[in-house]
Amino acid sequence: MNAVMAIADYLGVKNQIEVIEYSAESVQVEWRNPKTKQLIHRDYTFAISFVKDFEKALKSNVKFY
Incomplete structure (x- = not known):
């Protein structure tokens, strides 16, 4: 989880990621x-x-401008 959030933060989309409790x-x-x-x-x-x-x-989905 931390690895995914670190990548998302680096790419500037961390605020678009939602964590939903699924099970224990x-x-x-x-x-x-x-x-x-x-x-x-x-x-x-x-x-x-x-x-x-x-x-x-x-x-694949983050575009840098």
């Missing part, structure tokens, strides 16, 4: 477009590839 063992993490509220990526911390998949989604 895991949380659901969603990233939504701040204007449209459309879901960009959702994952659960119990997923084996959680950090890798979320990092890929962040880097």
Whole structure:
């Protein structure tokens, strides 16, 4: 979780990431477009590839101007 939030913070989208309690063992993490509220990526911390998949989604969707 800390790794994903650090990447999101570095890319400037940390405030768009929502952490939702899912179960005692895991949380659901969603990233939504701040204007449209459309879901960009959702994952659960119990997923084996959680950090890798979320990092890929962040880097694929953040545009630097």
